[in-house]
Amino acid sequence: MSTDHTPRPLDARLENATVRYGRSLALDAVSFEIEAGSITGLLGRNGSGKTTALSLLAGFRAPTRGTVTVGGADPMEEEDVATSVCLIRESGDVIGDSKVADTLEVAEMFRPRWDGDLAHELLDRFEVPLTKNPNALSRGKRSVLGAVIGLATRAPLTMLDEIHLGMDAATRVEFYELLLADYAAHPRTIVISSHLISEVETMLENVVLLDRGSVVHAGGTEELRSQGATLTGRDDAVRQAAADMRVLSERTLGPTTELTVLADLDAAARADLATRGIGVGHVGLQDVVIHMTGRTS
Known part of the structure; x- marks a missing residue:
């Protein structure tokens, strides 16, 4: 099942957000804003705090201190906001021991803007079988599955965290082209976290650069470049x-x-x-x- 209406893209903001895991400081009073309707890169080295920041925006956890808002609301408290945010991580966030088709059914249940036609079209295009369990797929196919789910949710705030690491170069290029085409047809706010900066930089309008839990840059890509x-x-x-x-x-x-x-x-x-x-x-x-x-x- 697919939907035709295009929802309003959502902005997102962290204000003085601090996150501690025991004695470890993952984010240290971090503040930045993701512009609604933009493609923003969340960049930084391993351990810089990127995944923690994305988890806050997705409502997966609360900050130790500070505030998190998506579309002006707390993603942990507002159900409408929670269903408007999609975070796909490297693991693909799928049901590993059940058929791919089952993961799609769950996505349709919880994602009000789910485009099942798009999901089936892309999985067929990339030769991902619906009858196999994701755990039985190659790493590349699992990455494709996660990427397809991220696109097909049509979430007003879509966040992709290193989801393309298992894809080969040709598949990554094809995915980037599909992402841009779908973004143009169905505007939304997209955040891409990636170590393959040279591959994604032409897509990025803005960049948030983190280092050791602090913001190094938050603004235009050209300004950083x-x-x-x-x-x-x-x-x-x-x-x-x-x-x-x-x-x-x-x-x-x-x-x-x-x-x-x-x-x-x-x-x-x-x-x-x-x-x-x-x-x-x-x-x-x-x-x-x-x-x-x-x-x-």
Whole structure:
């Protein structure tokens, strides 16, 4: 069964949210907002607090301190909000020892906007048999099953936590294309948590970057990407220009040096560098994230 109406995308917000697991601090007074109707990347290294943050937004647990709101309401207290939020984790959140078809039936029972036609179409496309138990599927097929459920819920807030790790490269590309097409046809708020940043960065309008339980960046993707740059030119000129910048890496070939730096270069700064014979290039989002969350001794 499928539905035709498109619900209003939901915004989501953490305000001074702290989560402790015993003595371990998973989130430390974290505040950020997920813009309604956007695709936002929740990025960070292992242990940065991404899955804990998603669990708060999904209403799976309460913060030790602070507040969590989805569409202005507490996801743990409002049933309408709870059914409007879908979090799919790497495990796929499926019934492992029962047929795939049973998982789809449960999804239809608890998801008011469930699109069964889409689910069956995509599972057939990716050759995921309805009669098999998910535990008997390959890791790649289980990942596909979770991804399909995430799309077919049509939840106003859909969150995908590393669900594509088991997919091969070709399947991941196909899934990204399907995700964007369905997002365009049925607008909603989507949060993607992924370590494959170079693959997903073109989809992301905004990024929340966490490191060791704290927010490093919360805002536009391009704003974060612009924190990094390459400076290329004569060795002495480049090094002089980068004297007050954090140098991430360097390459030298004869008299020419290329430095990768962390620096927020505005138009005036870039124009000044150009007059000094220094070329300014872009740095991929993945490189910026890696270096902004790097460990220092």
